[in-house]
Amino acid sequence: MEPSKTAEASKIYLSVADGMPYWFSYAAPGDDPDFTRARVPVVLRVPTKLVRNRQIDTWGSRDAGAEAYTVTASIMPEAIEVWTGDEWVPVKQYNKIHVDDYEVGMDPNDSELLPPECDSFSY
Numbered sequence: 001m002e003p004s005k006t007a008e009a010s011k012i013y014l015s016v017a018d019g020m021p022y023w024f025s026y027a028a029p030g031d032d033p034d035f036t037r038a039r040v041p042v043v044l045r046v047p048t049k050l051v052r053n054r055q056i057d058t059w060g061s062r063d064a065g066a067e068a069y070t071v072t073a074s075i076m077p078e079a080i081e082v083w084t085g086d087e088w089v090p091v092k093q094y095n096k097i098h099v100d101d102y103e104v105g106m107d108p109n110d111s112e113l114l115p116p117e118c119d120s121f122s123y
Contacts, residue, residue, distance in 0.1 A: 011070040013057065014046075017117050019066030024114050026063075040099045043083045043115055044091065050079045085112040 015023055020043055027041040052073045060068030080091040085098035102113055 011072055012075060013060060013068065013070055014051065014054065015060065015064050015068040016066050017115070019060075019064030019068055021114060022064040022066070024111070040097070040102045040113070042094075042097055042113060045081050045083070045088065046075050046079050050075060083113065083115045088115075 024041045024043060051069070051071055054069040054071045057068040057070045060070075077091060081088040082091045082094055082097060084093075084096040085101060089096055098112060102111060
């Protein structure tokens, strides 16, 4: 399923955990072996209280089947965490992500790079 709208560079796109499997799958590389290591999807999180002036993203919510938002305000890097496959860590520790365990075309539900709190997803 192709997304309905092209992303705007001046916005940050966010979704609740239920929408992550869709975006994870969408961000995954296709079958092109040249992109296998260049594009490993990762999941970031930020506390809701630090997201100011969020607006509902109608298109993103429809595509993901879950609440999605856009914001134009900056998010402090110190507030962002990344899922490594085992745990949430500060984004500056991105080198802990288990990129070697990711396989192109794998079902997002089978990837340890999709956090367990994200509901399973099916097309």
